[in-house]
Amino acid sequence: MQTSTLLLVIAVLAVLAYGLGRQRSIQLVGGPSQIKHLHSLPNYYGLMAAAWAILPGFILLAVWVFLEERIIIQGLMNSLPDSYGQLGSPQMNLTLAKIQNISSGSLSASADPQLTAAAELLQQLRDRSQLFKVILTIGTTLVGALIGWVMTRPALRARPQFEFVLKSLLLLCSTIAIFTTVGIILSVLFESIRFFQAIPFFDFVFGLQWSPQIAIRADQVGSSGAFGAIPLFVGTLMIAAIALIVAVPIGLMSAVYLAEYAKPRVRNIIKPLLEVLAGIPTVVYGFFAALTMGPLVRDFFQGIGFDGVSAESALAAGLVMGIMIIPFVSSLSDDVINAVPNSLRDGSYGLGATRSETIRQVVFPAALPGIMGGILLAASRAIGETMIVVMAAGLAANLTANPLEAVTTVTVQIATLLVGDQEFDSPKTLSAFALGLMLFFTTLLLNIVAMAIVKRFREQYD
Structure with a gap:
């Protein structure tokens, strides 16, 4: 099951949790005519149940997707013979690329049986990861929905709690935007510092000629840009x-x-x-x-x-x-x-x-x-x-x-x-x-x- 499909499943379960939480809040006070005995409107009880369903599952899925490939590659590298561990970084990256291409079928099986076995192991690790991801994500979402349904009661301060969750999400989004901006600035700044180590700053800012063509050899025409x-x-x-x-x-x-x-x-x-x-x-x-x-x-x-x-x-x-x-x-x-x-x-x-x-x-x-x-x-x-x-x-x-x-x-x-x-x-x-x-x-x-x-x-x- 693809990640996008899992997100859709989480959304559907959250909608169901919303309906069940809202319905339970109304039933606990004896019907729609008695909703005045609820601390908050029924919609907020449904939203809290949906939040309990969607947040744990989404967080688990996000962490899993972020770490999945790294853990699989690390496990694959640990399974390779010691001779591959002595390779340099470029050669090791090339070897990993070959294994991934063999595993995906875009490259025919290698004459090296070790690479073929590694490709089979890679596919097995990915299949297991996919299976556990689906089971744990859906299970976590169902457990969260059940907790939200059980916690629904007339005295629950559903509206303040949901507003706190909403404010926290908005704060998280704002923080992500700020850190993204800072990351963009720092990535550009560090590479610019490397450039100014080779080219003087004032020559760049106040120079009147732009011809960034640097030749490979010093005897070629235009060797100094x-x-x-x-x-x-x-x-x-x-x-x-x-x-x-x-x-x-x-x-x-x-x-x-x-x-x-x-x-x-x-x-x-x-x-x-x-x-x-x-x-x-x-x-x-x-x-x-x-x-x-x-x-x-x-x-x-x-x-x-x-x-x-x-x-x-x-x-x-x-x-x-x-x-x-x-x-x-x-x-x-x-x-x-x-x-x-x-x-x-x-x-x-x-x-x-x-x-x-x-x-x-x-x-x-x-x-x-x-x-x-x-x-x-x-x-x-x-x-x-x-x-x-x-x-x-x-x-x-x-x-x-x-x-x-x-x-x-x-x-x-x-x-x-x-x-x-x-x-x-x-x-x-x-x-x-x-x-x-x-x-x-x-x-x-x-x-x-x-x-x-x-x-x-x-x-x-x-």
Whole structure:
């Protein structure tokens, strides 16, 4: 039985425990008409019984899945002859891979009878583990459901107990999110430190050339790469700025129209159409940018006298990216404007202000914290976009302020550096982590600025 099937079984048993616990609580007080004698509503007794059923089984299953393969591999290694224990780590990993392939059937039986026997043992260990996992998980869930059913009684403080369980789960989820973030930062930081041990920090941050091609031999051309990140950050900021110049005015004006001027029927048509833009895959936007917008930009500027304009340009990528992030600004701003209390509007109208003056002087400043959040989300989306830049702006790391030239971004270079068979000991590959670290601090700086703006205007309109 697969893990997903076990989860479904646990969920079904939890639903049954909920029904039995709720029914028992009602029966203990003499029927639905006497539920006033219960400490909590019957639903909470059912939820407590479901919690007793689902939590032990789920915890056991999670621990089992996490440790299962490690214990099986350790048992397999202990069963191998002593001659295999003398192998180095790479050779041992190769041997384990052969055993696993033989066991799965993707590799024919080895001429070495020891490997064949080890593959049979591996399959036996996995079968036993699967059997015990099913039995223990379902058994633990049933025992938990039985305990929850037995503990159901009228004096049970079901609601406070269930709320405690719920708060604990929410705290656990928050803790997991925090530790995940810390883990991501530390993993990127440690690899970045390894990169800066090979490449000076200031050469990376203030360097004006980006060419991370390091040859295998010192006598080859380009044996010393250039790791100046300035061209990448300039290209990233240029494309993101163009996208925001397109998205912010259109998104804000759309939100103001939908929230303040549009009739309900018109709003119900236009708003879903705008939000459809957010569901289009970025590769589709990339095709549109490469096949339509890029040639249009080139032909337009060549027609007004600009020479040497390429179909791959920061302007083409930024325009299409701006179209893509319009829903992030429009939808969030529309929700925030609708959340502004009507008492502010009524007070403005009472003082003789027109609708446009009320929107400009009252509604917009009151909604500015939420609007800044939407713009920040759109900016983060623009900075992190890869596919449109690859297809419309190219891969050339040019240090230029001309939006009609081809540029590249940090995310595109990260994807390029980590594609294919790469050695993680080379500065070329480690530079991707350094770029990721710098991108993280750039986003953090944007968050700090946005929070300062939000705090200022929130205090003014609270």
